[in-house]
Structures are given as structure tokens and as C-alpha cells.
Amino acid sequence: MEATAVDERRQPWLDALRDALGDALVGHEIAGADIWVRVERTAWRRAAQACRDRLGCDYFCFISGLDWKSDVDLAGEKVWDPAPPVSSGAEAAGDGRYQTGVAGGEDRFQVMARLFSTKEKMGITLKADLDAEDPRIESLVPLFRGADWHERETWEMFGFTFDGHPGLRHIYLPGEFEGYPLRKDFPLLAREVKPWPGLVDVEAMPGEPEGGAEGAEAEGAQAEGEGGEG
Amino acid sequence: MAAVTEYQKAAYIAGQAADARVNIELEAEGMTLNIGPQHPATHGTLRIVVRLDGEQVIWAEPVCGYMHRGYEKLSEVRTYPQITTLVNRIDWLGSFANEVPFILASEKLMGVEAPPRAQWIRTILFEMGRLGNITLFLGEMGVQLGALTPVFYAFRDREHVLNLIEAATGGRFHPNYDRIGGLKEDLPKGWGTEVKGAMTRVRGFCDEMEELLLGNEIFETRSRGIGVIPAAMAAEYGLSGANIRASGVDWDIRRDGDSPLAWKHCDWKVWTHPDGDSFARYWVRLQEVREATRIIDQLLDGLPSGPIQAKVPRIIKVPAGEAWVHTDNPLGEMGYYVVSKGGLGPFRTKIRTPSFSNISILPWLLKGVYVPDVITILSSLYFILGDIDR
Amino acid sequence: MGLADSGRMPKPLTQLLNTARKYSLWIYQWGLACCGLELGAAIGSPRYDVMRLGVIPFPSGARQADLVVIAGTVTDKMAPPIRRLYEQMPDPKYVISMGSCSNCGGPYWDSYSVTKGVDQIIPVDVYVPGCPPRPEALLEGIVLLQQRIQQEDMAARWRGDPIVVGA
Numbered sequence: 001m002e003a004t005a006v007d008e009r010r011q012p013w014l015d016a017l018r019d020a021l022g023d024a025l026v027g028h029e030i031a032g033a034d035i036w037v038r039v040e041r042t043a044w045r046r047a048a049q050a051c052r053d054r055l056g057c058d059y060f061c062f063i064s065g066l067d068w069k070s071d072v073d074l075a076g077e078k079v080w081d082p083a084p085p086v087s088s089g090a091e092a093a094g095d096g097r098y099q100t101g102v103a104g105g106e107d108r109f110q111v112m113a114r115l116f117s118t119k120e121k122m123g124i125t126l127k128a129d130l131d132a133e134d135p136r137i138e139s140l141v142p143l144f145r146g147a148d149w150h151e152r153e154t155w156e157m158f159g160f161t162f163d164g165h166p167g168l169r170h171i172y173l174p175g176e177f178e179g180y181p182l183r184k185d186f187p188l189l190a191r192e193v194k195p196w197p198g199l200v201d202v203e204a205m206p207g208e209p210e211g212g213a214e215g216a217e218a219e220g221a222q223a224e225g226e227g228g229e230g
Numbered sequence: 231m232a233a234v235t236e237y238q239k240a241a242y243i244a245g246q247a248a249d250a251r252v253n254i255e256l257e258a259e260g261m262t263l264n265i266g267p268q269h270p271a272t273h274g275t276l277r278i279v280v281r282l283d284g285e286q287v288i289w290a291e292p293v294c295g296y297m298h299r300g301y302e303k304l305s306e307v308r309t310y311p312q313i314t315t316l317v318n319r320i321d322w323l324g325s326f327a328n329e330v331p332f333i334l335a336s337e338k339l340m341g342v343e344a345p346p347r348a349q350w351i352r353t354i355l356f357e358m359g360r361l362g363n364i365t366l367f368l369g370e371m372g373v374q375l376g377a378l379t380p381v382f383y384a385f386r387d388r389e390h391v392l393n394l395i396e397a398a399t400g401g402r403f404h405p406n407y408d409r410i411g412g413l414k415e416d417l418p419k420g421w422g423t424e425v426k427g428a429m430t431r432v433r434g435f436c437d438e439m440e441e442l443l444l445g446n447e448i449f450e451t452r453s454r455g456i457g458v459i460p461a462a463m464a465a466e467y468g469l470s471g472a473n474i475r476a477s478g479v480d481w482d483i484r485r486d487g488d489s490p491l492a493w494k495h496c497d498w499k500v501w502t503h504p505d506g507d508s509f510a511r512y513w514v515r516l517q518e519v520r521e522a523t524r525i526i527d528q529l530l531d532g533l534p535s536g537p538i539q540a541k542v543p544r545i546i547k548v549p550a551g552e553a554w555v556h557t558d559n560p561l562g563e564m565g566y567y568v569v570s571k572g573g574l575g576p577f578r579t580k581i582r583t584p585s586f587s588n589i590s591i592l593p594w595l596l597k598g599v600y601v602p603d604v605i606t607i608l609s610s611l612y613f614i615l616g617d618i619d620r
Numbered sequence: 621m622g623l624a625d626s627g628r629m630p631k632p633l634t635q636l637l638n639t640a641r642k643y644s645l646w647i648y649q650w651g652l653a654c655c656g657l658e659l660g661a662a663i664g665s666p667r668y669d670v671m672r673l674g675v676i677p678f679p680s681g682a683r684q685a686d687l688v689v690i691a692g693t694v695t696d697k698m699a700p701p702i703r704r705l706y707e708q709m710p711d712p713k714y715v716i717s718m719g720s721c722s723n724c725g726g727p728y729w730d731s732y733s734v735t736k737g738v739d740q741i742i743p744v745d746v747y748v749p750g751c752p753p754r755p756e757a758l759l760e761g762i763v764l765l766q767q768r769i770q771q772e773d774m775a776a777r778w779r780g781d782p783i784v785v786g787a
Binding site: 304616 | 651653654656657658660661666667692693697698701730731732733751752754
């Protein structure tokens, strides 16, 4: 059965990490032929080192960030928001896979890294919570040189500081860019100024008053149109 | 239209959207050379600042971001079908191959499995995307090294593949054909036979390239031993695809990953080369193109019949969860990390693109290299700007 | 020329010079993104040959080109180089904006880093819509430009008048 097969391959990895990190491993999940491990912020580099030395993860896939803030009031359509709203609440044994971000509180930001072993052909996703006011964490550059650019991009997009990075500077955006684009409270100004014209599903007949009476309702209808074409 | 000789907007533009300032300390010796962002050899808008000591590079820094369009932020305000449309413009030559990992990740979250016919056709189109991408590379690396003829052959023979992708999907290289649960519609009649004819042509093209370039003494001298990347360094930087296979690492996600696509149903080989230099990268890609034609032939022979789309609701809402799916795209390992909260669109999409990591090795790789070899290395690493900059 | 300068170009001479100019455009291809591939197909592919229209690709640099085709997404970071290279072109110069990204921002109309249309930076003569436009569409754009050049009054450009699109 697939579940057992997954466990057989990935459970030893989890055990080895638990052995190496002890209490610093605060959450884990093995599901869908993949493994997630969440560690304490202070154990970030130790965790990556354990992955490299004990699990054999020699391949550096990526580092990025997650911003769990979900109650931002921006004009853009919140298409990721299910309606009706799903109940929030941190899950018990999970590792932040589904977590309603608290506005301004703890655990708004997470950094995630993906490492892979070219020998075992298996990968692992590492996560760590960051402080919302001053998100900073150790840099993985001394362990994996490829982390250099990925950490620069994460700093640029989220504002996370990586201690020990040779030089955090812009990689994608021009030097004078203000703000951190991938944070949830960074608005897409084009959508603020003018809502997406496709929201209106039905054009008014000639002679009828034009207007967005169907605007809000049409979002569902428009989405149905999109799904219907699919 | 106003007369074109006024300069009043120049200062405004320069102030508003300046280039990234690279921290360059002024040194007494060494000339700083700026390659790009508009340069025939950089395949797009990549800028590389190198500091030269005579002909040798002592320091190199690629400056990317000239094609940064903000895909990850745009994905947060779009529904899944809308993102599928957008996403095949990341690696704009590999067309269909960009959509596949995203759709697979969404299907994984939904627990939906596309029917076998759809998976097989997806694989065929994926490999055709590989053909469309790498045939251009084969011709265009010749151009960077001074051989002008191969690129015209490449454009000519790509047309066969692009015509067939257009016949099936409607777009030459932005197909927007993949849907959660399957494909948009079935293939046209007689498509399989036409594709087989095109594969023969592409194989003929590969033979031509082998004769024109691989056996050419100038090509060999200019690429053997240039830009050697040891396997461990390649893995550390995150090089993937043909780049890491040319350094001897036997890793191909099509074979080793647990993909629902149809690669396991046919008989094919993973090509590696022990050298890790530019010649090896060219050689591996040439073999991969040949192998892709064989895969397509086999898949066409055994194509199962059946439905083309699984039963999915009209309005697609993907349940909450996170999923990571990666595939062996023409340029390397491309993956999508999709975070869903149960809505019409994803909460966060992290797009892992291969060229971003491929280019990150340049500051290390270009040290001590001569200027013409810089061009060779750039073209052999093969990146697409949309893939670097997303 | 003194004639153009003083605004007294006789009609037949204008026609002759315009015909000569429209069939000898030197195109500076600025392939930024996906449209650059269709541009490459139009220029380099033997099927959609652009040379049969008299348009010659691959000048040695911007200073020897008279037509620039902006093909692909224009980002805010790329805008100053575009402006700079446009200014390096000598007059009379023409701009074709190819693809919806450079026409109006295209599918990235709401992005934080994309310039919504290259006509915010440089004046555009012909817009070729499409995502990407087929190479034949680009060729039609070039043909339209050639028709426009045929009707042009060279003296107007010299004087600095706004160029009026002919019939």
C-alpha cells in the first residue's frame, strides 16, 4: 500500500532528524509521498546540516517564505479565500500546514526550504516560524552555496533578514523599490485603482442603465464561466 | 504623435526606475565590462557585470530582474485556470511543460487523477515542449560560438513541432491546454501520424547538428574543458536537468520521481556525461532530444483511448493543504509549491524555476575565464530569462 | 538636405524618397520575452522571411537602425535601457510595439514591476496585438508601417511637427 511504502522510506528520515535535533523539531508531517519538518528558529542551520550530513541531502532546491496573514482589506478579489470561511485554529500535531495567520501576532511569517538527495531521490521541506516584527534567521549559505540567491530573493520579497549572508541586496527589483511585494499587505495598485473589468459578467442591454448591480454576484458567475471552460 | 527629439522624460525615467546598483568598489586596475541587458548573447535581458584583468574575468556578477513580472504575487489574485494561462509564459519555449507541475500539484491537493489518455497526451506534449525548447538551444549555441548556419536549421525544424502543438492546442507556444483533471479537448484526427513525420524530421535535424557542430574542430576546441562544473558543486548550487546530468549525476525526475505521467510506460534512457564541461552539456541535450523523439513515438503507438477529463466540478475549489510537485522540464527541475486554503485560487504559489539556480553558479564559474569563453559558458548553461526572473 | 529643412519638398521627390526608405528599413530587434521568439521566427526562419519586405535584420548596433520592434514585457527595471537605446537611434526612426505586454501591459497588467505599455516611455507607430502575435501578424504590422512611411511628409519630421497618420 502506498502509505506504508511512503512511511518506510521517509520515516527513517524523520527519526534521524529527531535524533539529531531533539526538542528543536516542533512539527512534522508525512503525507502524499512527501515529508515536512518544522524546527525552532534557532535550530535552522543545525537542521539543514543534519539533512545534509545525515540524510544525504546534497541538492539545494529553494528557500522561500510564507506569509499567513489573511485578513487584509485590499480591493483585489480574494480568490484564495473559501466562502464560507473555514474555521481557523491551529492544528494539533501539524506543522503549520493550515494555519490562519494572526494579524501582527506570532507565526505570521515562516521561512521554508526544500532540500533533496540525488542519491536517495527524495526531498524534504523544512520550515521555521519567524518573529513578525523582526523576521530574521540564520543563513544557509555556509552549508549550501546555492542559498545565496534564494535568500536574497526571499529578503527582497518578504523582508526576512538572513544572518550570515554575504550581502543581502536586491536581485529582482530596482534599487529604489519600496516595500516587500510578497507580503499580504502589499497591494497590487492596478487592482486597487480599478477593479478587474472581467468581474462584470453581463453587459447591460441598450437602453437599460449600466452598472455594477451584478458586479459582486458576478464574481461567482464569472468564476463559473472560467471553470466551465476548463 | 509628438516629435521624437524631446528629452524631457529622460530624467524622470532615470529617477523612477533605475537599474539595480551593483556594489562595485573602484579599483585601480581591471576594467569593468557590462554585458547586457540588451546583447545578442544573453538570450534576453540578462546583464552580467564582469571585471576584467586583460582578457580574464576576475569577478562576475549577473544582474537579473529585467524580466521580473511578479508571478508569485499575481498568482495570489488569480483563480487556478487563470494561473494556468499565465504560467506557460515562464519558460516561454518549453510551453506545455510549465503548466504540468502546477496542474499536478492542484490535482494532488484535490485528490483527482486524470484519466490515462490525458496523462499520455500530457506526456507527449511535454516532450514536444522539450523539443521546441532544446532544438533552439542546439542551433543557438552554434551562433554564440560563431557558427551561423545551425540556428536557421533550428528555426526551420522547430516549425514542424510548433505547427503540431498548434494543431492540437491552438497556440504555437502558449498552449494553455492543461486543465485540472485532464485536458481541454481531445486531439485532432490524424495528429499522431503527422507527429511521427515530424519526429523523423527532428531526428534528421539532430543528425545534422551532430555533423555540423559536434564533429567540428572549432566547436570542440571552444567548448571542451570550458566551464567545468564538478558534480558536488552542481548539486550545491541547485543545477538541474541536463546541466547536472552533464556533470555525471544520474538523476532524472521523469524516471525517479513518482509522476503520474506516462514516462514509465515506455522504454527510454537517461543520458549522462562525466566531463561537466560545455561540450558535455551540448552533447547531453542532443541525446535528450533524440530520446524525446523516441519517447513520443512509443507513446503514440500505445496511446490509450478513453475520456480526456476526469469528473471535476465546474467551479474548481481546491481543498486546503500544501503540495509540492516537480518535473524534469527542458531547462531543469521546475516545481510548484502550492498552498491552498480551499478557495478558487491558491493562497501562495512558490515557483521554483531551474534557470534561477543555473545562473547562480556564474559568479563562481566565471572566475578566471577568458571573455569569449564567458559566452560559451552562458550559452551552454542555457537559461530562459522568463525562467530566471519569473 | 536643404529642401527638407526649409519645408519645400516637391511631391515626386518625397514619394521617391519615401519609397526608398520604406523598402530599406534596418530593424533593431529587441526581443525581450516570448514575443521575441516570434520575432526571431519572423526574422530568422525561412518560412516567415522578413527580408522579402526589404527589412534587414541584425544591424551592428542601435545607431545604425531605423526600426525597433519592442517584443515582450517591459518591466520598470528595463525601461531606462529601452529609453537609452531608443535615443541612440538616429532620426527618422520608427517603433513597432509587438505583443500585448508592450502594448498595454498584457496579462501582467496588475503586476508591481511591469510598465503598462512601452508607449509610456517611447512613442509607438504600430501596435501589433497578440500573445504572442504570429509572425505573419508582425509582418502585417511592418507592411502597415511601410504604408505609413509612404504617406509621410519628411519635412514635417524635420520641423518637429506632430506626425499625422495618412489615409
